[in-house]
Amino acid sequence: MPQALLPLIMNALVAAMFVASFLTIAYLNPAAAKARWLALSYAFGALTPVSELAILHGAWGEPLTMISSGSLLIGLVVMSPALSLFYGKRPMLIVATSIIVAGLSYRWLTWDATRGSFWNEMAFQVFFALASGLCAITVRRHAPRSALNTVLFGIFVLTSLHFLIKPFAASHFGTGSTKQAYAGSLYAVISQMTTGVLLIAGGLILLITVLQSVVQANHALAHSDPLTGLPNRRALQKSFEMIKLQRRGSETPVSIAIVDIDNFKRINDRLGHDVGDDVLRAVATLLDHNRPAIASVARIGGEEFALVLPEQNEQGAFLICDALRLLIAEIRMPGVPQITVSIGVTQALHDELLTDSLRCADRALYQAKRAGRNRCELAGQRVITPLGTENGLNNHTNGPHQSGLARSPLQLNLGNDI
Known part of the structure; x- marks a missing residue:
C-alpha cells in the first residue's frame, strides 16, 4: 500500500467535512450566509x-x-x-486573480520539466506561499483584532513558510520518478500530512469564528427590534436589572417612562404601513439620539417605546421626557400630519420589578391620552400593592401631574439642553 494513501484519504474527508459544515451553517443561519465562500475554498482544496x-x-x-x-x-x-467577504470588506481580487493566473501559467509552461528539480519545485511552491501570505494579509487588514484572529494569522504565516520549505524536503527525500510513484514516496507522506494539519488547523479556527458570529448575530436579534434597531423589551429588562445591581444599597433614583405615538393607527390606516414604519423609525432615531447618555431606550411593542432614566427622580425625568416630546413634535415628514406622543413617567421604587414600573408608567400614559394627548403625565408617589390585588397594579397616593402643549421658557431651555 502506498505510504501516502491514508494521509490523502484523511485530507479528502476532512476537507469534505469542512465544506459540509460551512454550507450547513450558512443554510441554517442567514446571518452567516457568506460562510459559503469558505466552503468553496475547501471544496477546491x-x-x-x-x-x-x-x-x-x-x-x-x-x-x-x-x-x-x-x-x-x-x-x-x-x-x-x-x-474579506465574511468580514464585510472589499476583496483584493486583482492580487488574487494574478496569483492564480501566474501559478497556473507557470505550471503549464513547465509541464515537461524534470521531476524533483529543486529550482523548479521552489518556483512552483512560491505561488502557494504567496496565496497563503495573501490570506495572512487579509486577516491582518480585514479581520477585527482578537486572540482568535491572531492565531489564524499565525497559521497562514506558518502555511506560507511551510510551502517554501517543501522544496528542500523534496530535494532530500525525492518525489518519485512518476506521478504514480509520488504517492509511495516519503516526501508525499510529509507533504500531505504537514499541509493537511495546517489547513485543518485553519479550518477549525474559521469554523469557531463562523459559529461565534452566528451566536453574536442571534444574540443581537434576540435583544433588538428589527424595524427600528433599538433594543427590545428583553434587552430593556437586562439593562434595568443591571441598574438595580449598581444602585443596590444606595438611594439613587431611577425613573421609567413609556412613550406612545398618538393616533398611530390612523397613520397606518390612511397612509399605509410603510409610512407607519417610517414614522416609527423617525421617532426611534430621535429618542435614541437625544436621550441622556446613561439612559436606555427600547421599543416594547407596536407604537410604544420605553425609557429607563438612571439618577432621575420623577421631576427630572419629567423635564427630560417633555423635552423629547417637544422635539418629536418638530419632526416633519412629507404627507404625514404632525407627529405627537403621549408619555407616562414614574419613579421606580426600591427593588421594584420592571413590570411593576411599566404598569405604573402605563397608567400615567393613559391619563395623558385621556387628557388630550401630546403631553406628559407623572404617576406621583405610590406604593406597591400585594400580588393579586388590583391585578398587581400600583396605587397612587398623589394625583397625577401633567404637561400641556405650552411650557415655560425655563422648562423649554432645560429640555433643549438634553
Whole structure:
C-alpha cells in the first residue's frame, strides 16, 4: 500500500467535512450566509487529494495532475476574498486573480520539466506561499483584532513558510520518478500530512469564528427590534436589572417612562404601513439620539417605546421626557400630519420589578391620552400593592401631574439642553 494513501484519504474527508459544515451553517443561519465562500475554498482544496487518489488508481494522469496542483492553489487564493467577504470588506481580487493566473501559467509552461528539480519545485511552491501570505494579509487588514484572529494569522504565516520549505524536503527525500510513484514516496507522506494539519488547523479556527458570529448575530436579534434597531423589551429588562445591581444599597433614583405615538393607527390606516414604519423609525432615531447618555431606550411593542432614566427622580425625568416630546413634535415628514406622543413617567421604587414600573408608567400614559394627548403625565408617589390585588397594579397616593402643549421658557431651555 502506498505510504501516502491514508494521509490523502484523511485530507479528502476532512476537507469534505469542512465544506459540509460551512454550507450547513450558512443554510441554517442567514446571518452567516457568506460562510459559503469558505466552503468553496475547501471544496477546491478537496479536489487535490481526490485527484491524487484517482491518479494512484490509474485514472487519466495529465488532466488530473493539473487539477491536483491547480485546485489547491485556487482553493488557497479563494480563501482570501472569502475572508474579506465574511468580514464585510472589499476583496483584493486583482492580487488574487494574478496569483492564480501566474501559478497556473507557470505550471503549464513547465509541464515537461524534470521531476524533483529543486529550482523548479521552489518556483512552483512560491505561488502557494504567496496565496497563503495573501490570506495572512487579509486577516491582518480585514479581520477585527482578537486572540482568535491572531492565531489564524499565525497559521497562514506558518502555511506560507511551510510551502517554501517543501522544496528542500523534496530535494532530500525525492518525489518519485512518476506521478504514480509520488504517492509511495516519503516526501508525499510529509507533504500531505504537514499541509493537511495546517489547513485543518485553519479550518477549525474559521469554523469557531463562523459559529461565534452566528451566536453574536442571534444574540443581537434576540435583544433588538428589527424595524427600528433599538433594543427590545428583553434587552430593556437586562439593562434595568443591571441598574438595580449598581444602585443596590444606595438611594439613587431611577425613573421609567413609556412613550406612545398618538393616533398611530390612523397613520397606518390612511397612509399605509410603510409610512407607519417610517414614522416609527423617525421617532426611534430621535429618542435614541437625544436621550441622556446613561439612559436606555427600547421599543416594547407596536407604537410604544420605553425609557429607563438612571439618577432621575420623577421631576427630572419629567423635564427630560417633555423635552423629547417637544422635539418629536418638530419632526416633519412629507404627507404625514404632525407627529405627537403621549408619555407616562414614574419613579421606580426600591427593588421594584420592571413590570411593576411599566404598569405604573402605563397608567400615567393613559391619563395623558385621556387628557388630550401630546403631553406628559407623572404617576406621583405610590406604593406597591400585594400580588393579586388590583391585578398587581400600583396605587397612587398623589394625583397625577401633567404637561400641556405650552411650557415655560425655563422648562423649554432645560429640555433643549438634553
